[in-house]
Amino acid sequence: MHAQTEPPQPAAPSRGPRIGRPRRAAGPRAGSRAGRRAGRRGRVVAPVVSAVLVAAVAGACSSAPSGGGKPDRAGGPAGQPPVSRAGAAPSPAKRSPGAVVAGRRQPVKVAVPHAASGRYVTVPGAAAPPGGSRGPVVRYSVQMERGLPFDAAAFAAEVHRVLNDPRSWGHGGAMRFQRVAGGPVRFVVALSSPALTDRLCLPLRTGGELSCRSGIRSIINARRWGIGAPTYGRDLATYREYVINHEVGHALGHGHQQCPGPGRRAPVMVQQTKSLQGCRPNPWPFPG
Structure with a gap:
C-alpha cells in the first residue's frame, strides 16, 4: 500500500517591492501653528504663480510685436515693415498734384528708367490746326x-x-501745326528714353541728359521731360514748353544762339538745359 499524500498546494506568489503612496516629507502637522502659517502662504503664492503662467502663455501665443520695440529706419518696429494705423501695410501713395510755381500748377515729376523698349509707337488720332488763323x-x-x-x-x-x-x-x-498719325509730315516729336536718345543722337553726345534733333525726329529726352532741368528749378511746366520749342526749332531750320546779355531773356535756341549763360530762362521763340 502506498501512503496517502495530500495534493500539492499552489505556491503563494512572491511579493515584489511594495509600491504605495510616496511617503510624505515630514512637515508641520495640520492644525498646528506652523501648519496654519504654511497654509496662508500657499493661498497667497498660488494666485501669483497662476498670473505669471497666464502672462507667459499669452506672450508666447501673440504674433504681433509689442509697441515698445525700437523703430527701424522704415518707421516700424525693428525688422518689420511700416504699418498703417489699421494694422495693414500701407498702400502705395497716390500722386498728389504738383506744387504751384510762378503761378502755375506743376506736373508731378516722374523718375524715368534709363532704357525702355527701344521701339516707337505713333500716337493715334489727329489734332486740327487752330481755326480762323492765317499761315500755311x-x-x-x-x-x-x-x-x-x-x-x-x-x-x-x-x-x-x-x-x-x-x-x-x-x-x-x-x-499752323496739324498733328496726324500717318502720311507725309514735316517732323516727328518723339519722347525717348535716355538710352534711345543717346543712340539716335550720335554723333552728338547727349550723355543720357540732353535732347536733340536726329533726321526727321525732334527727340525729347524722357528724363528731362520727367524731372526738368536745374536751370528751370522747380518750374517743370515751363521747361517742357522750352524743350518742345527748342527741338522743333531745329526741325524748322533754326540753329543755336547765345545769350545776348546778362539778365536778358534767353533766346529759345540757347541750349538752356545746359546753361543760361547769364540770361533768364525763356521757353518761347516770341515771348513778347
Whole structure:
C-alpha cells in the first residue's frame, strides 16, 4: 500500500517591492501653528504663480510685436515693415498734384528708367490746326517709346498746345501745326528714353541728359521731360514748353544762339538745359 499524500498546494506568489503612496516629507502637522502659517502662504503664492503662467502663455501665443520695440529706419518696429494705423501695410501713395510755381500748377515729376523698349509707337488720332488763323499748315506726328511711364495722348496734346501757342513758331501767322498719325509730315516729336536718345543722337553726345534733333525726329529726352532741368528749378511746366520749342526749332531750320546779355531773356535756341549763360530762362521763340 502506498501512503496517502495530500495534493500539492499552489505556491503563494512572491511579493515584489511594495509600491504605495510616496511617503510624505515630514512637515508641520495640520492644525498646528506652523501648519496654519504654511497654509496662508500657499493661498497667497498660488494666485501669483497662476498670473505669471497666464502672462507667459499669452506672450508666447501673440504674433504681433509689442509697441515698445525700437523703430527701424522704415518707421516700424525693428525688422518689420511700416504699418498703417489699421494694422495693414500701407498702400502705395497716390500722386498728389504738383506744387504751384510762378503761378502755375506743376506736373508731378516722374523718375524715368534709363532704357525702355527701344521701339516707337505713333500716337493715334489727329489734332486740327487752330481755326480762323492765317499761315500755311505744317503736318507733324508724335511718337513715344514703348515702356515709358507717361500717357501718350497727354504728351501729344501738350505738344500740340505748345506749338499752336501764339508765342511759338506760328507767331504772327507764320504757320499752323496739324498733328496726324500717318502720311507725309514735316517732323516727328518723339519722347525717348535716355538710352534711345543717346543712340539716335550720335554723333552728338547727349550723355543720357540732353535732347536733340536726329533726321526727321525732334527727340525729347524722357528724363528731362520727367524731372526738368536745374536751370528751370522747380518750374517743370515751363521747361517742357522750352524743350518742345527748342527741338522743333531745329526741325524748322533754326540753329543755336547765345545769350545776348546778362539778365536778358534767353533766346529759345540757347541750349538752356545746359546753361543760361547769364540770361533768364525763356521757353518761347516770341515771348513778347
